[in-house]
Amino acid sequence: MRQKIVTLVGRPNVGKSTLFNRITNNRLAITEDTPGVTRDRLYAKASWLDKEFTLVDTGGLDPQSDDFFMPKILEQAEVAIKSSVAVIFLVDGITGVTSTDKQILALLRKMNPNIVLAINKFDSKESQENFYDFYELGIPDMVQVSGAHGTGVGDLLEEVVKYFPKDDDNEENNDEIKFALIGKPNVGKSSLLNCILGEKRAIVTNIPGTTRDSIDTYATIRDRDFRIIDTAGIRRKSKVTEKVEKISVVRTLSAIDESDICILVIDAMEGPTEQDTKVLGYAYEQKKGIIIAVNKWDLVEKDTYTQRDFVNEIRNTIQYVQFAPIIFVSAKTGQRVDNLIETVIKVYENYNKRISTGVLNDIISEAILLNVTPQDKGRRLKIYYASQVSTAPPLIIFYVNDTKLTHFSYTRYLENAIRKNFDFEGVPISIIYKNRGEQ
16 A cells, blocks of 8 residues: 655745645755755655644756756656655745646646645735636645645645545554764765665765755665655855755754664765764764764775774774774665665664663672772772663663762773673663662
């Protein structure tokens, strides 16, 4: 059965991103008065009453445009439209029917017959005067809306959900693995996404900064459900000049917040950089699962020690994520991309791993015997017991006699003792201390 996906299409600058934000009740899409800002498809969950669906915002369509990106935007829209249960065709009520609208509609009818016409900006006088002109498009489901004010959106969604399968009551999968592809621009994140999915789900070019929005893609791979977020690359602050770029940086950080796992994509020809440490540092601070993918490995001239030396360079440059697995891949050839997915699944399982209190305290007791706790001014730290209180990420509380006696080096020792006995590869372990009796 076709998934409940609804795609929003229209020519540039008719207000698709504004309506997208209104329906999904968030600020995922970048909204600017610049035609063509939304290039890739943008996915978000949405609902109307008890009907849940995924809404897709596409780039503005203009079949006659000579814009470099337009063929690829059209390609993206076609994939989304063909996978949808319904299409919202948004037009500008003030401008009225245009030749571009007619061309887009001709394309739509070849891909998906379930079309709902949304006439935007209907709260203006011009839109009211132009309303009857839209009957010539021959779409029976026609609704006036205002994306900016939310007027008519409920009526629009009423028409959309009529196309939903009657017997589709799929429940949301809470075991969905959410991971984000992060890193500098032009390191191959979109290409890697396409390789993982086996289809061109994101626009790929050699121009840095092509992906401005973050693209949420839902896929099932190896019987596991994934939500994959291909983020816009974060540039150095001095290079973030366009307002659109600045919003993209915020969205990238938001994408990290929404993820379970972050995959830092590094260009093998360039190696790890200071900018990589900054973007990964945010993921580490948010306690996300972390994997490092070295892309374009097929372009590197290799000898016996090339991979080992590259690993050492990464470990020395990004020292705070020694627990992160490093996978050498090629989005172009598909080299080790299967291994990357296997690693994502493994890290996700580690991210949700729980250690029983009894076993955990046996490990800690043995660690204390091998290396006694620190002391200060004649007072020694006493660890009464430890307990893992949560997963995703793992959080362990140590109940002690005095938290002021703790030391970061001993905390690291205890963490290493835990990692030695349990596979927490790719996962940051949070350790906090509390005085005994403290809640």
